[in-house]
Amino acid sequence: MSRSRHRRWSLICVAGVLASGVGTGHAEDAARDLPPPGKVRDLDYGDVLFHFFQDDYFDALVRLEVSRDLNRIEHHSAEAELLSGGLYLSLGLHAEASRIFNRLLAGPVPQSVSDRAHFYLARIGYQRGYHAEAWRSLERIRAPLPGALESERRLLASNVLMAQGRFSEAVGALQHASDDDWAPYARFNLGVAMVRSGAAEEGKRLLESVGTMAAESDEERSLRDRANLALGFAHLQERAGEPAVAALSRVRLDGPFTNRALLGLGWAETDVQRPERALVPWLELREGRLLDSAVQESFLAVPYAYAQLASNGQAAQQYRLAVQAYALESTRIDESIAAIREGGFLDAILDAAPRDETVGWFWQLQNVPDAPHTRYLYHLLASHEFQEGLKNYRDLRIMQRNLERSRESLEAFDHMVEAREMATAARAPRKAEVLASTDLDSLLQRQDALTERVAAIAANRDVAAMATDAERKQWAALERIEHVLAGLPPGPQREALAERARLLRGTQLWHFDAEYKLRLRRAEQSLRETGASLAEARERVALVEQAGESAPRDTAGFAQRVDDLARRVDAIGPRIDTTAAAQQQMLANVAVQELEAQKRRLASYAMQAQFALASLYDGATAGAGQ
Amino acid sequence: MQRMDRFARARRRALFETLALLAAAVAGLLVFPIVSDARPAPGSAAPDFALKATDGRNLRLSEYRGDVVVLAFWASWCGPCRDTLAQLNSLPSAAGDATPVVLGVNLEGDDARAAAVAQSLGLDFPTLLDARQSVGRLYDVDRLPLTLLLDRDGVVRGAWSQQGISGEEIARQIEELNL
Amino acid sequence: MSSSIRRLAARLRWQVCAGALVVCGGLLLGAPGHAADPAQDLRSVDQDVQALKKQLVDLNRDLFRLEEELLYPASTQVAVFLSLDVGTFFALDSVTLKVDDKEVANYLYTDREVQALHRGGVQKLFLGNLKAGEHEIVAFFTGKGPHERDYRRGTTLKFDKAVGAKYLELRISDRQAALQPEFVVRQWE
Numbered sequence: 001m002s003r004s005r006h007r008r009w010s011l012i013c014v015a016g017v018l019a020s021g022v023g024t025g026h027a028e029d030a031a032r033d034l035p036p037p038g039k040v041r042d043l044d045y046g047d048v049l050f051h052f053f054q055d056d057y058f059d060a061l062v063r064l065e066v067s068r069d070l071n072r073i074e075h076h077s078a079e080a081e082l083l084s085g086g087l088y089l090s091l092g093l094h095a096e097a098s099r100i101f102n103r104l105l106a107g108p109v110p111q112s113v114s115d116r117a118h119f120y121l122a123r124i125g126y127q128r129g130y131h132a133e134a135w136r137s138l139e140r141i142r143a144p145l146p147g148a149l150e151s152e153r154r155l156l157a158s159n160v161l162m163a164q165g166r167f168s169e170a171v172g173a174l175q176h177a178s179d180d181d182w183a184p185y186a187r188f189n190l191g192v193a194m195v196r197s198g199a200a201e202e203g204k205r206l207l208e209s210v211g212t213m214a215a216e217s218d219e220e221r222s223l224r225d226r227a228n229l230a231l232g233f234a235h236l237q238e239r240a241g242e243p244a245v246a247a248l249s250r251v252r253l254d255g256p257f258t259n260r261a262l263l264g265l266g267w268a269e270t271d272v273q274r275p276e277r278a279l280v281p282w283l284e285l286r287e288g289r290l291l292d293s294a295v296q297e298s299f300l301a302v303p304y305a306y307a308q309l310a311s312n313g314q315a316a317q318q319y320r321l322a323v324q325a326y327a328l329e330s331t332r333i334d335e336s337i338a339a340i341r342e343g344g345f346l347d348a349i350l351d352a353a354p355r356d357e358t359v360g361w362f363w364q365l366q367n368v369p370d371a372p373h374t375r376y377l378y379h380l381l382a383s384h385e386f387q388e389g390l391k392n393y394r395d396l397r398i399m400q401r402n403l404e405r406s407r408e409s410l411e412a413f414d415h416m417v418e419a420r421e422m423a424t425a426a427r428a429p430r431k432a433e434v435l436a437s438t439d440l441d442s443l444l445q446r447q448d449a450l451t452e453r454v455a456a457i458a459a460n461r462d463v464a465a466m467a468t469d470a471e472r473k474q475w476a477a478l479e480r481i482e483h484v485l486a487g488l489p490p491g492p493q494r495e496a497l498a499e500r501a502r503l504l505r506g507t508q509l510w511h512f513d514a515e516y517k518l519r520l521r522r523a524e525q526s527l528r529e530t531g532a533s534l535a536e537a538r539e540r541v542a543l544v545e546q547a548g549e550s551a552p553r554d555t556a557g558f559a560q561r562v563d564d565l566a567r568r569v570d571a572i573g574p575r576i577d578t579t580a581a582a583q584q585q586m587l588a589n590v591a592v593q594e595l596e597a598q599k600r601r602l603a604s605y606a607m608q609a610q611f612a613l614a615s616l617y618d619g620a621t622a623g624a625g626q
Numbered sequence: 627m628q629r630m631d632r633f634a635r636a637r638r639r640a641l642f643e644t645l646a647l648l649a650a651a652v653a654g655l656l657v658f659p660i661v662s663d664a665r666p667a668p669g670s671a672a673p674d675f676a677l678k679a680t681d682g683r684n685l686r687l688s689e690y691r692g693d694v695v696v697l698a699f700w701a702s703w704c705g706p707c708r709d710t711l712a713q714l715n716s717l718p719s720a721a722g723d724a725t726p727v728v729l730g731v732n733l734e735g736d737d738a739r740a741a742a743v744a745q746s747l748g749l750d751f752p753t754l755l756d757a758r759q760s761v762g763r764l765y766d767v768d769r770l771p772l773t774l775l776l777d778r779d780g781v782v783r784g785a786w787s788q789q790g791i792s793g794e795e796i797a798r799q800i801e802e803l804n805l
Numbered sequence: 806m807s808s809s810i811r812r813l814a815a816r817l818r819w820q821v822c823a824g825a826l827v828v829c830g831g832l833l834l835g836a837p838g839h840a841a842d843p844a845q846d847l848r849s850v851d852q853d854v855q856a857l858k859k860q861l862v863d864l865n866r867d868l869f870r871l872e873e874e875l876l877y878p879a880s881t882q883v884a885v886f887l888s889l890d891v892g893t894f895f896a897l898d899s900v901t902l903k904v905d906d907k908e909v910a911n912y913l914y915t916d917r918e919v920q921a922l923h924r925g926g927v928q929k930l931f932l933g934n935l936k937a938g939e940h941e942i943v944a945f946f947t948g949k950g951p952h953e954r955d956y957r958r959g960t961t962l963k964f965d966k967a968v969g970a971k972y973l974e975l976r977i978s979d980r981q982a983a984l985q986p987e988f989v990v991r992q993w994e
Contacts (some may be wrong), residue, residue: 039925043886043972043993046927053921054689058862065866066873091862093855385847392854399861401779409868416875561871565864572860579853586846676913684898684913 041075042067052083058402061087078104078113085120092395094124115141119149123156131163151180158186167194171202184210184220188227195234207231211250224250225257232264241271259285259294266301275308290329293601299325300605303612312616319613326606333595333602340591343584386594389587396580403573410566417558424555435545440538447527447534454523463512466519471512478505666765666782672697672774675761677731677754680741685729685752688780694726694800695776699767701734702743706790707771713793714773715749726775726800729754733762733770775799873932881934882970885910885942889922890978895956895986897922897948897977902931904942909933930975935966944975944988951984960988 040046044067052060064084067073073080085100101117109117118140125134138157144150154177161170170190177183187206194203210227213220232248235241245268251261262281269278282305285298303318457465467475481501488494666672672695676686687695698714700707714728728751732740737755744753756762765772773791775784784799873882887900897919902910910931914922922928945959964973972993979986 040888040927043884043927043929043974046886046888046925047929049924050918050921050926050928053924053926054917058865061862062865062869065862066869069866069870088862091858093858093862095852095855096859388847388851392850395854395858398779399857402861402865406864406868409872413871413875558871558875561867565867565871568860568864572857572864575853576857579850579857582853583850586850676915678913684915686913686915686918689915689917 042073044072045076045080048073048080048083052087057087057090061091078109082113082116085117089120089124092391094128098124111142112146115143115145116149119145119153119156122160123152126156126160126163131160134160135164151177151182154180155182155186158190162190162193165197167197167199167202171206184213184223188223188230191227192230195230195237200234200238204231204234207234208247211247221252222255222257225252225255225261229257229261229264232261232268236264236267236271239271241268244268244271259288259292263294263297263301266298266305270305270308275305279305279309290325293598296326296329296602296605300609300612303609307612307616312620316613316616319609319616322609323606323613326602326609330599330602330606333599337592337595340588340595343588385590386587389583389590393580393583393587396576396583399576400573400580403569403576406565407569410562410569413558413562414566417555417562420555420558435541440534440541444534444538447531451527451531454520454527458520458524461516463509463516466516466523467512471508475508478508666774666785668782668785670782672776672780672782673764674780675764677756677761679752679754680737680744681752683752685754687729690727690729691780692778694778695780696726696728696796697774697776698728698730699762699765699770699772700730700732701770702732702736702739703734704770708743708747710771710773710790711744711747711749713791714751714796715747717793717796726796727751731756731761733759733767735759775803777803877932877934877970879970880968881936881966883931883933883935883940883966883973884929884970885931885944885973885975886927887922887930888927888974888976889919890976890980891923891986892979893951893984894923895948895950895977895979897946899948900930900944900946900975902942902944902975904931904933904935905940906943927974935971937966937968939963939965942973942990944990946977946986946988948977948986950986956986958986958988960990962990962992964992 040049044063048060048064048067051063061084064073064080064087068080068084081100081104085097085104088100089097098121101121104117105114118137122134122137122141125131125137134156138153138160141153145153154173158170158173158177161167161173167190170193174183174186174190177186188210191203191206191210194200194206196203207227207230211224211231213224215221215224228247228250232244232251235244235247245265248261248265248268251257262285266278266280266282266285269275269281279302282298282301285295286302288295288298290296299318299322303315303322306312306315306318456462464472464475478501481497482505485494485498485501488497672687674686674688676684678684687697696714696717698707698710700711702708711730714730717726717728730744730749730751730753732744732753733756734740735757737757740753740755754761765774769788771786771788771790773786773796774782775796777783783803883904885902889895889897897914899913900910901908901912912928912930918928941961941963943959943961945957947955947957950956958977960975962973964971974991974993976989976991977986978989981987981989
């Protein structure tokens, strides 16, 4: 799968690429020392990690920023700060990352956090060329860093030392790192640096160790070739022909360094006075493409060999061939320069260049048809400025796409806010209607009055008050009967009637009493229910009123935010375009400069060929004159 | 009193439903930024999805960002589909990094048959099983075969519907579009 | 042989040797910025690019917030998270989630996602709106445990949605019964 392959490539090639200052951020390393599962105490932080662990750095960073703004990850504040620094770094925002790490270090943080912050600052410093600062940061690291970060620290330390010219210390640092994946790359770098600065013997020893190592992957084989190439030329510099041949012969015949090895082999052979053997690699080399500088040189080397073999006629012919070839190539370069100046070639290069920041892939261009833009790709990608510029340009294009998506989201939000506004407006008249038609106050008054009455009835045990109409009529009828009875003359008739009335009254009273309790309970229950309903209604009315007030406010707030964001989007777009144009211009300039340097070299070769030709003629005439 | 309650409740429910519907629509808009009636048109982002492959792995489209992807929708009863699959099986590999990732999406709903056909064709790219046709609906597949070419950012750059496609043509398109 | 040719050869060789060393060494050691001016321009463009990227991060952050507040206001917001806490490697395959008897999530997990969960990542499985009151979630997970054994487990939870945002964590854990992954649900906030 692409991403893991990318990561593996960048991890292995990072040593080479890292040393050239191209930042392939390793925020993922920050993850290897994060707390094991179960220790995430804020779910939103876990969400950030979920994206981070899948290398969705941008997504992770956005979520992290949101969560921090909303105070959702208070349990992980130092770690989150560190992580955000690492994420900014991996997205190429060195300045912001520095700011964050420095701010982090200004406060009280646990040592594990400060150690890592120092490490990242050291890396940033190194990438920007502030080597002394980088070293100071490295020195502030107190304990071994967790996981693979420690190995990275060693790499960084050796690179920084090398950059400061402290070679012997760098060699010392490498002693402790021999098991690290990147160790051979570091030894190579150090070897070359030492040869260049005069510590040739030690340097050559290092190069030899890399040049003879076992190599399993293509990257490792490539490194081994480079080491042997560098070693061979180091020997050549001291005119040690045989060791040079030995080293150069180890270079693969079908790799990116074949041409230069062939060139070097030729020189090695001439060094040990075997010019006829020098011709073998040189003639083969000359069949290659002139856009390769080794091939260009072979055009001079071949006649040189012939001259050494005293075949002056051949030599002269080959020099003339060289002059022609150089002129032709120079014209081609002119055409390329013109094409660059016209513009538009950059997109073609970008689309052709792979996403991986692997150096050394460009040799595959040998197999690609000789299209205009591929000619100079070969040269350009070796340049650091070009690589950085290319990365920026690519990032700017990605940013444009992100901006486009943001614009679309905002349009959607705009619609939503409008819809809310409309919904609120539509509801307003209805709401007013409902509120008007509800005379809550009078209802409440009635409720209160009823409650009071029932309480009074209960307090006074006013049984009769709970009577129904029918019962009241009965009671009234009974009272009338008793009244009539009172007016009757005493006698057995009256006694019987009175007895019956007394029975009826007793029954009624007993009935009332029984019913009273039940009715009172029911009345109280009813009152409670209506009381509850009324309270609910009161709440709802209040809510509706409140919503009526706050909704427009909220909606207005959202509308404002959408407007602000839209303004920002509109402001960023043109800036991306201008910066992209500036970057394009810069890349074009670098390309043209490179090509012009090429032309100058070709001109110099051509001149040397002319000079050699003239010499040959002089020698011939001088000899003839003898 | 009771009447008012019902009134308020009903209106509140209506409000919620409207908002929910709107939210769903907008969420749809946000997930698929360019709204189109038809299948994702060239220039728009390919909707993300995850499906189980015949070998049991779950594969998610968005995890292939960074690669050029060919999405091939098929069913066993569709002849041109099988031809396309065979063609995609032996895509001419371009120089370096440009070999695209091919993902076959089977829309039949019969996993066993899909696996069998994939095996008989000797496919060496994953066959994703869309038993519920959720992805088929997502991509509005109404005719087969449907083959989509996605660039490294997951944007649809080419679409071939109702016709088979040859390996050469795919390779040529990739070349032309500088993917 | 003519001495001039010898001189030529010597000059050539020096060029070649130095060139080769520069080229192959330079590929790995290329110090940033050879010439003063181009480096300056590069740095200023670089600064512009960085500033723009930061603006874009901020923009996306604010958009994300706006989206959440518009679509999922705190008063009704419910979020369901998923995490793993298993001793041995558990290959989670899928999770389905139902809220109030309606399916709201049916997620298939890729290798990459499972790894991210194992490293401590927590997935935001579902984000939605619910009215205040009692609700019920029902969740199932399927997956493969050690020795290729298949697992399918479920859980249900009734919870109360009050005024603030509600977070629920579905954790697949094997702490209770060793090597037996089970759902453990936790309510937050």
